[in-house]
Amino acid sequence: MNGYQRVLSALQGKEPDTTPVMLHNFMMAAREARLTMQQFRSDPHQMARAFIEAVEKYEFDGIMIDVDTVTLAGAAGVPVDFPVDEPARASGSRLHSIEEVRDLPPVDIRQYNAVQVWLEATSILVRHFDHEVFIRGNCDQSPFSLASLIRGLESWMVDLADGDKHEDVHTLLNYSTDVTLQFIQLMSETGAHMTSNGDSVAGPDLISPDMFREFALPYETRIVDQSHRLGLPYILHICGNTNRILDAMLETGSDGLELDYKTDASLAHAAMKDRTVFVGNIDPSGVLALGSPSLVEEKTRELLTIFSDTPRFILNAGCAIPPITPPENMRRMISTARGF
Numbered sequence: 209m210n211g212y213q214r215v216l217s218a219l220q221g222k223e224p225d226t227t228p229v230m231l232h233n234f235m236m237a238a239r240e241a242r243l244t245m246q247q248f249r250s251d252p253h254q255m256a257r258a259f260i261e262a263v264e265k266y267e268f269d270g271i272m273i274d275v276d277t278v279t280l281a282g283a284a285g286v287p288v289d290f291p292v293d294e295p296a297r298a299s300g301s302r303l304h305s306i307e308e309v310r311d312l313p314p315v316d317i318r319q320y321n322a323v324q325v326w327l328e329a330t331s332i333l334v335r336h337f338d339h340e341v342f343i344r345g346n347c348d349q350s351p352f353s354l355a356s357l358i359r360g361l362e363s364w365m366v367d368l369a370d371g372d373k374h375e376d377v378h379t380l381l382n383y384s385t386d387v388t389l390q391f392i393q394l395m396s397e398t399g400a401h402m403t404s405n406g407d408s409v410a411g412p413d414l415i416s417p418d419m420f421r422e423f424a425l426p427y428e429t430r431i432v433d434q435s436h437r438l439g440l441p442y443i444l445h446i447c448g449n450t451n452r453i454l455d456a457m458l459e460t461g462s463d464g465l466e467l468d469y470k471t472d473a474s475l476a477h478a479a480m481k482d483r484t485v486f487v488g489n490i491d492p493s494g495v496l497a498l499g500s501p502s503l504v505e506e507k508t509r510e511l512l513t514i515f516s517d518t519p520r521f522i523l524n525a526g527c528a529i530p531p532i533t534p535p536e537n538m539r540r541m542i543s544t545a546r547g548f
Contacts, residue, residue, distance in 0.1 A: 209224055209225045209226075210269075210339075210340050210341070211228070211263075211268065211269030211270060211340060211341045211342055212269070212270075212337075212339045212340055212341055212342045212401070214226065214227075214228035214269045214342075215228045215230055215269050215270045215342035215401075215522060216342065216401075217519060218485050218519055218520055218521060218522050219402070219441050219463050219464065219485055219520075221482065221519055221520055222519055223519045224519060226545065226546050226548075227512060227521065227522075227523050227545040227546070227548060228269045228270065228342075228521075228522045228523065229268040229269050229270070229522070229523045229524070229541075229542050229545055230268065230269060230270030230271070230272060230342065230344060230487065230522050230523075230524050231262070231266075231268050231270075231271070231272065231524055231525070231529065231538075232272045232274065232466075232492075232524055232525055232527065232528050232529055233262060233272075233525075233528075233529045233538075234248070234258075234259075234272070234273070234274045234275065234528065235295070235528060235529065235530065235531040236262070236529050236530065236531050236533050236538075237258040237259050237261070237262040238255075238258050238531065239531035239532075240258070240261065240262065240265070240535075241254070241257060241258035241261050241262075243258055244292050244293045245291065245292065245293050245294055245295055245296075246290060246291075246292045246293070248275075249275050249276065249290075249295075249296065249322065249325060250325065251325070252324075252325045252326075252327075252328035252329035252331075252332060253329075253332065255273075255275075255325065255326075255329040256329045256332035256333050256336065259271050259273065259329075259333055260333070260336060263337075263341055265535070266535075266538050266539065266542055267542065268542055269341065269342060270341065270342035270343070270344055270522070271333060271337075271341060271342070271343055271344060272344045272346055272404070272524075273326070273329060273330050273333065273343065273344065273345055273346055273400075274346045274528070275295070275296075275322070275325075275326050275348075276295035276296040276297070276348075277295070277297075277348065277349060277353075277406065278295075278296050278297055278298045278348075278349075278357060279296070279320070279322045279323060279326060279348045280317065280323075280347075280348040280349050280354050280387050280388065280391060281298055281302075281349070281354060281357035281358060282296070282320060282322060283315055283317040283319075283320035283322070283323055283387065284302060284315050284317075284354070284358055284384075284387055285302045285315070285358075286298050286300065286301060286302045286357050286358055287299045287300035287301075296322075298357050300360070301357070301358065301359055301360030301363065302358045302359070303358060303359045303360070303363075303380075306359060306363070306367045306373050306376040306377065306380065307376055309359075309376050309379050309380040309383060310376070310379065312380075312383055314386075315387060316390075317387060317390045317391060317394070318390075318394065323391070323394070327394055327395065327397075327398055330343065330345050330395065330398040330399075330400050331398040331399065334398055334399035334400060334401075335399075342401050342402070343399075343400045343401045343402075344400065344401065344402050344403075344404055344443065345395040345396075345398060345400030345401075345402065345403050345404070346403075346404045346405070346406075347388065347391040347392050347395050347403050347404065347405050348388070348391060348405065348406070349384075349388065349405060349406060349407070350388060350405040350406065350407030350410070350424070350427070350428050350431060350444070351381050351382075351384040351385040351387075351388055351407075351424075351427035351428070351430075351431070352381065352384075352407055352409060352410040352423055352424040352427060352428075353406065353407045353408060353409040353410060354384040354387060354388060355377075355380045355381050355383075355384040356409045358380065358383075358384065359380060361409065365414070365415075368415065368419060368423060377423065378423075381423065381427050382427075384427070385427045385430055385431070388405065388431055389430070389431065389434050392431060392434050392435055392438070393434070393438070396435075396438040396439075396440055400440070401440070401441075402435075402440050402441040402442060402443065402463070403435045403438075403440050403441075403442050403443075404442060404443035404444065404445060404464075404466070405428075405431060405444060405445070406445040406446070406447075407424060407428060407444065407445070407446050408445070408446050408447035408448065410423075410424035410428075410446060411446045411447055411448040411449075411450055411453070412448065412449060412450065412451075412452045412453055413447075413448035413449065414448075417452045417453050417456065420453050420456055421456055425456055425459060425460065428444060428460045428462075429459070429460045429461060432444070432460050432461045432462050433461065436461070441463035441464070442461075442462050442463050442464075443462060443463065443464040443465070443466050443485075443487055444457060444460055444462040444464075444465055444466070445465075445466035445467075445487075445527075446465075446466075446467070446468070447468045447470075447526075447527055448468055448470055448471075449468070449470040449471055449472075450465075450467055450468065450470075450471045450476075451471055451472050451475055451476075454471075454475065454476060454479045454480070455479060458479065458480065458483060458484055462484060463484065463485060464484060464485035464486070464487045464522065465480065465484055465485070465486060465487065466487035466488055466489075466524065466526075467486065467487070467488045467489045467526060468488070468489060468526040468527055469488070469489045469490060469491035469492070469494075469495075469525075469526035469527075470526070471488075471489060471526075473486075473488075473489060473510075473511055473514050473515075474514055476489075477514050477515055477518075480520065481517070481518045481520065482518060482520065483520075484520065485520040485521065485522055486515060486520065486521050486522070487522045487524050488523075488524050488525065488526045489511070489524070489525070489526035490504070490507055490508060490511065490523075490524070490525045490526060490541060491507070491525070491526060492525035492526060492527050492528060492529045492530060492533075493530055495507050495537075496525055496529055496530070496533050496537050496538070496541065497529070497530040497532055497533045497534075497537070499537065500537075501534075501536050501537055501540040504537045504540045504541050504544075505540050505541075505544045508523070508540075508541050508544040508545060509544060509548065511523070512544070512545065512548045516548075523541070523542075523545050
């Protein structure tokens, strides 16, 4: 099997010849390609080169194409800073009050250059690998997290706690959903093999499971449904300890859940086995970036053992892999998976 076939087998619940590996390694790929993050996010050919070289170096099966967590926010008018050697970040909010959402103009994300770079890099990678490596077109933020960027996180949390503002809250969530759906549509046109989004602000570290069900779940489900209508599987990523919302996350209909190392892998296995693919969840900092190769192997084996009775498993870090991660640690994680 090649990498594309391994990842697809896991998504279809069929046994691959070896554990598929799909990495969230955009920062490390840029660093190893001798690119600043500014160069990486500004030139689709350089971005594609970084991912190609990473695949050639480590021989993993699937590429997650990611750039930052504020591209859709920038397209929607949120002020964004672009550090030379860090991912872009929001530097303010679009709305000074939730009531201003009533007057937000529609946005066409195709007019935002960062979106075009992201899409073009994906197209290049699809053409280059031609079903040899699985291409996961990440689509930035799910509606809840995007709404938090448009409104500003602290103000967004206050709005959620005020029942009198919930009508406007849902208006902003619908607006954010429309923005995210545009990216899903555009990503499908690149030929990417699947789509995905992050919705980390919706996790239990910030809101209750009941609030997740009211304000995040319905909008995540709309994104999943659209990806499926376009014929593409979908992965949902949420950072932090998601133990309390695993059942709700499964209700989105996502083909895979990419979970942080803080989530109990055994609990996730019990909830997800034979239903949805588990993607993750090696600690990207404490283990991959800062641990020894022997620790990487130990933690990888622990995870492989938990999921040894199901093909619905794709090995990855629990979140973005730091650029300082030693190559020998990446190689040890992948070789452990290959030899398990």
